[in-house]
Amino acid sequence: MARPIFAHIDTDALKHNLGVIRNHAGTARIMAVIKANGYGHGMAKVARALWTTDGFAVASIDEAIQLRELGWLKPILLLEGVFGADEIAACVNHRIAITVHHFDQIRMLQASKPAQSLALFLKLNSGMNRLGFEPQDFLRALAQLQAMQTCTDITLMSHFATADDAYGIADQLQVIQTCFDELPYPVSLANSAALFRYPASRGDWVRPGIALYGASPFADTAASALDLRPAMTLHSRIIAVQTLKPGDALGYGRTWIADRPSRIGVVACGYADGYPRHAPTGTPILVNGQLTRTLGRVSMDMMFADLTGLPDADAGSAVILWGKGLPVESVASAAGTISYELLCARAQRVPDHE
Template sequence: MRPIQASISLSALAHNLAVARSHAPHSKIMAVVKANAYGHGLLNAIRGLKAADGFAILGLDEALAIRNAGYLQTILMLEGVFSSDELTHVSEHAISIVVHCDAQIKMLEQIKLAKPISVHLKINTGMNRLGFKPIDFELAMARLLACGKVADLTLMTHFATADEASGIAGPFDVFNKTTQGHQYPSSLANSATLLRFPAAHGQWVRAGIMLYGTSPMASQSAASFNLKPVMQLTSQIIAVQSLEAGESLGYGLAFTATKKTRVGIVACGYADGYPRHAPNGTPVAVAGKLTQTLGRVSMDMLYVDISNIPEAEMGAHVELWGSQVSVDEVAQAAGTISYELLCAVAPRVSMKVED
């Protein structure tokens, strides 16, 4: 069996959930577990996040998987239903839905349901992705309340720049003005808002990337928020090569040695989810020591500099990201974000769940 493995720490998930709760002690925590729990495995993550007040997903299949596993918390479909026939299952299994467009209101108006549904009405405060524009909010809310299919209503939005210097002041003001006079619960805060803007916590906060131990802000490390990495992606060296000065390495000969260089060949490539565009110098740990990648990432292998790690031989332990090398560092080196790397871990990588 190839030695590459993703280890998932349930205790780290529980710890990060506690961190989220400490930042928003007066709010309920909606743990965002969409995209297969950001690549960590949906039901794996749920086990570590079982103390959450609710779970946010995208599709009905995910919602039913959680409910059928015995979890009784609120389950929210973040994009709502995609067809009217899903509403019957939503009603039957007490699943909450986002309503973000006129077509979804029409589905509710035209269907007969055994039980009414909990609805999160989404307002577009400037991201221009999903949601009703402020001018359309009152009519949308009135139609939902009049259709007889809504058990309770929560008002929500999503901030586009909560993780950036510009913050949320503008869209938060739009939300407050749009909903003024209405006393419904609110759900506004993603991870960045949860950590930076307590005034926007509302009754629900939607903790996402922070639960998996990475920072939602490029300017601040996960460790600065006392977050623990949940996934450790590891492998082993499967061969060792020695380069003389002037010799090159890998596809495109993208690395050329300027001095004698000892190279470890690692069983991990872009088909495992490691970013092909990671450049020379991307951080990695070998035998517990920090070093860097060399050359171009292949489909099944990559190269690491072990010139200063003489004990590193075939079988040596390699951490691609985890406790020594944060996934945020790898993402920054590769010009992307940790979300993409975590979600991209391939099904062929074996996953081990640790308490």
């Protein structure tokens, strides 16, 4: 028999979340971000569930081509653009839109002389300082694209650094408006957080990511408060039970020592499955639908759950690591990370089960 750990991917939840996002997007089209294997959910499964969206955004040419092979005919955007001139021909052949964020990419386009029109998203660095042209260079970059006869399908884009916290988007939005003002092109700005909090950022294309998967983009707002439903539930089981007396230590490093008689459940899940090794004692976990806590150090294939207050729990009891009944952001917060990392980290050895 296989190890009892598996992920259930709820395609109905994905469809529901897309509907919630569509309500917030207004008239803007939705570029669903499904990079990183659909945030760990399985890109093909996510794409099929979100087939009614207006476009998909990915990180690599291979992901984009896979979508075309699945039969997707609508827009696909390469969020980091091309990494070499050889990818431009593939973008032409497969009708893949390219993010352009530095002058080397423009030089590659000029040298390749694509035979057919390319869709381009010209990216402004409005303050995140990751990708994009500096404001003083933006119009020069745009002029170079305009001079190319096969680069007439242009969308202007930027990305917010702090749409999910109290700092907000006002500073960046001012830079964006100054650069984009009166330019006759569509605009793409909003990520999940901006989509929910800042209607002024909607533009013509929105690019939701984490909200599609049912996790909140905000540290201070639960996903359920946004009417989002978790798309991934990570399941396992208790595979052994240990009884500890006061003074007994648990697991590698003896990081937890019992101060009372304790029942400990050994869970078939570890950091090789994608669970964070740094999750401390006290991280929430569900056993038989009841909330309890992890104990000690997470090892490669196993971890520990406190069963002391759960007399009905025993070997074979069902465990939920995150998902339905236990928001992934609650686990992430306890582990000092974010839900994105947990979802994307699901290991290949953890299968999907219906």
